[in-house]
Every structure is written in structure tokens, then in C-alpha cells.
Amino acid sequence: MSPLFLPQPDPYPSGPDGQGWSRLSLNAHMDVRNQCGLLPIRFASLFESRTGRQRWGGYERCRMGRASCSTCPVQEAARRHEPIEWPAGSPxxxxxxxxxxxxxxxxxxxxxxxxxxxxxxxxxxxxxxxxxxxxxxxxxxxxxxxxxxxxxxxxxxxxxxSDPDAQDVPVHTSRLGGVTEHAVHGRAGGPPVATLRCHGVCAHDDWRLRYLAADIADAAGNAPSVETAELPERLPGIRHTEFSHEGQRTVLRHEDRRYHPASTLEVTWHQPVTRAGLTALVAHAVRLVIW
Ligand SMILES: [Zn+2]
Ligand SMILES: [Zn+2]
Structure with missing residues (x-):
């Protein structure tokens, strides 16, 4: 269980002023600022709170007290994992x-x-x-x-x-020499909407492939977009993947990173390329570096 109740730390035994006794007696008259490890107020504490690393600082104040933690409405809300409002049509x-x-x-x-x-x-x-x-x-x-x-x-x-129903999308994987081919079908089956070829080792595990396939399948339902979406060569903050796109082919080059050697993912679209299809690939590159 990650630390949810974060008591206000004791003041320095002898404060920065070296006058420990006066700080302690001062503190006795101040209110206590315990915090709730489920209520982050910035990115660093979002990371801590998701990964069970909470330390005092970076959270909203606890309003209920340690004794009420298990029945606290904040904790009940956290257990529901309620979906946030999400802009439609993009992962x-x-x-x-x-x-x-x-x-x-x-x-x-x-x-x-x-x-x-x-x-x-x-x-x-x-x-x-x-x-x-x-x-x-x-x-x-x-x-x-x-x-x-x-x-x-x-x-x-x-x-x-990530789509919780991703496992419903059929993906067929075969190996041809040094190339692994993943045929991605639409949600209702039928011919593949895209073929993914991994040159070298697959830079993704199975669940990432599933999420990518689900996003591609959903994109296939979109009306073809006339404006060929501009893919940047790299995304800000995502240094390991380089994108290129030409005609019916999109290529993601993944540089060597921890646990994964360098590799190339080549996507051949069997339907008109859509903005949503390219977004699926950009989301995939992000999924390779999430924590
Ligand atoms: Zn609390
Ligand atoms: Zn692969």
C-alpha cells in the first residue's frame, strides 16, 4: 500500500537558525499541515502518487485525518478510477x-x-x-x-x-527472415487495414502492439483525410523515435534505448492514409517511453 496519509514532517531538530527550541515552541502554536497522497498538485507528485512513492510536499492538504483514511471520500474516488474528460477522436x-x-x-x-x-x-x-x-x-x-x-x-x-478493448482487434504475426510482420485488421475482421513490419527486433511488447492495432483499427473507420497530415521528424520530449512518411508508407526509426536495441517499424497502409492513422503511430512512439 502506498503512503496515502502524509504527516507534516517534524521541524528541524535545530532549525536553520540554530535555535531549535524556539522553532519547536513556535510550531506548537501553528496548525498541522498533513497532506493526502492521492491529491497531487504538480507533475512530480503525480508521478510519486501513481507509483507509490509519495512523500510529504506536493499534495493538497488532508481534510479528514489519518483515522478516517479508509472511509475518506478522496480514497473512494481514487478507487473508482473515473475516466477524465477526453478530447474525442484521438488516443x-x-x-x-x-x-x-x-x-x-x-x-x-x-x-x-x-x-x-x-x-x-x-x-x-x-x-x-x-x-x-x-x-x-x-x-x-x-x-x-x-x-x-x-x-x-x-x-x-x-x-x-489506451483502449481497454484493445485485445478484440485481430493481429496476425509472422516472421520472414529478419522481419516480423504484424497484419492489423479492422475491428470486424476483413482484409488487413495496415501491415506493420519490424526490422530487427520488435521494439514493442505484446500489449503495446495491441494498443497500436486498436488505434489503427479505429482510424480505419475514419473518413480519409484529404490533407496529408504533417508528421514532424521528431516529437518534443520524445528523442528516441524519428518519423518519416511518403505515399502509403510511414517509417518509425527507434534509436537504441534501455532494454531495446535500435529497430525500425515500417507501416504500409492498405487504405487511404488518415490523420487518425498517423496519430496512432505518434501515440505508439509515446507509449514506448511512458513510465
Ligand atoms: Zn486524507
Ligand atoms: Zn514487431
Missing amino acids: LCLGRVRPWPLTPGALLADPAQGRSYVELLTWQNMSTGVSVNWPDLRDDFRVQFSWTFVDAEGEAFWVVR
């Missing part, structure tokens, strides 16, 4: 860390000071109108996250959602 979003607007009239000690929420944008950095708070992101286990990166707009990270 991938760019999460941008946005500051809370300051409280009008609050000059000092504004509770909004230094606080943030996450705006979910399309992976091409376009607005979707959807924003979420850190605890709701934490509770939805269908979404997973990359590490953060910083660009001209500030701190951001990738949020990828």
Missing part, C-alpha cells in the same frame, strides 16, 4: 501545465499562487477546450504519461490513452 494529447489564475483581490497569501492545472491539447498543440486537475489525471488509469519537457510555452508532457 494522444499534449498536456500543458497552466498556472491557476490569481484570485481577484488577494494581494498576499493567494491560495492560487504557484498552483497549476493541465490543459489537454491535440498532439499538434491545438486547443481542445479540455482541462483537468492533477488528482483527476492521477485517478484515471486508462491514461499514462511521458516525462515532462520544457519548450517556449512552458512545461508539458504527453498523455496517451
Whole structure:
């Protein structure tokens, strides 16, 4: 069980001022700021909270107290794993860390000071109108996250959602010499909508292949897009994969990374290429680096 109740740490035995006794007696008159390990307020504590590493600092205050933890509504909500609001039609979003607007009239000690929420944008950095708070992101286990990166707009990270029904999509794998071929079919079966060829070792495990196949199958239901989506050569924050696209073929080159040697994923589309199809591949590259 991960630490959920995070008691306020004891003050330094002898504080930074070296006057330990005065700090201790001062502290006795101050309120106690215990925190709740299920209520992260920033990316670092989102990571801690998802992985059972919570330490005091970086969380909302506990309002119930240690004795009520097991019946606390916060814990009940966390157990429900409620899905967050999610922009329709894409498995991938760019999460941008946005500051809370300051409280009008609050000059000092504004509770909004230094606080943030996450705006979910399309992976091409376009607005979707959807924003979420850190605890709701934490509770939805269908979404997973990359590490953060910083660009001209500030701190951001990738949020990828995985289809719980992914195993329903048929994938047929065969090996031909040094190439492994995965034929991805639509949800209703029929001829393959795309063929994935892994040159060298497969850079994905089975569940990642399943999620990719599900996203590709869903994309196949989309109307063909006339505008050939622009694929960037690399995604911000995702250094290990290089994309290229020409005609009916998209190639993902994965550099050598921990546990996986370098490899190439070549995708041949058997239907008109759609923006959603390319998004499926971008989401796949993100899934290779989620924590
Ligand atoms: Zn609590
Ligand atoms: Zn493969």
C-alpha cells in the first residue's frame, strides 16, 4: 500500500537558525499541515502518487485525518478510477501545465499562487477546450504519461490513452527472415487495414502492439483525410523515435534505448492514409517511453 496519509514532517531538530527550541515552541502554536497522497498538485507528485512513492510536499492538504483514511471520500474516488474528460477522436494529447489564475483581490497569501492545472491539447498543440486537475489525471488509469519537457510555452508532457478493448482487434504475426510482420485488421475482421513490419527486433511488447492495432483499427473507420497530415521528424520530449512518411508508407526509426536495441517499424497502409492513422503511430512512439 502506498503512503496515502502524509504527516507534516517534524521541524528541524535545530532549525536553520540554530535555535531549535524556539522553532519547536513556535510550531506548537501553528496548525498541522498533513497532506493526502492521492491529491497531487504538480507533475512530480503525480508521478510519486501513481507509483507509490509519495512523500510529504506536493499534495493538497488532508481534510479528514489519518483515522478516517479508509472511509475518506478522496480514497473512494481514487478507487473508482473515473475516466477524465477526453478530447474525442484521438488516443494522444499534449498536456500543458497552466498556472491557476490569481484570485481577484488577494494581494498576499493567494491560495492560487504557484498552483497549476493541465490543459489537454491535440498532439499538434491545438486547443481542445479540455482541462483537468492533477488528482483527476492521477485517478484515471486508462491514461499514462511521458516525462515532462520544457519548450517556449512552458512545461508539458504527453498523455496517451489506451483502449481497454484493445485485445478484440485481430493481429496476425509472422516472421520472414529478419522481419516480423504484424497484419492489423479492422475491428470486424476483413482484409488487413495496415501491415506493420519490424526490422530487427520488435521494439514493442505484446500489449503495446495491441494498443497500436486498436488505434489503427479505429482510424480505419475514419473518413480519409484529404490533407496529408504533417508528421514532424521528431516529437518534443520524445528523442528516441524519428518519423518519416511518403505515399502509403510511414517509417518509425527507434534509436537504441534501455532494454531495446535500435529497430525500425515500417507501416504500409492498405487504405487511404488518415490523420487518425498517423496519430496512432505518434501515440505508439509515446507509449514506448511512458513510465
Ligand atoms: Zn486524507
Ligand atoms: Zn514487431
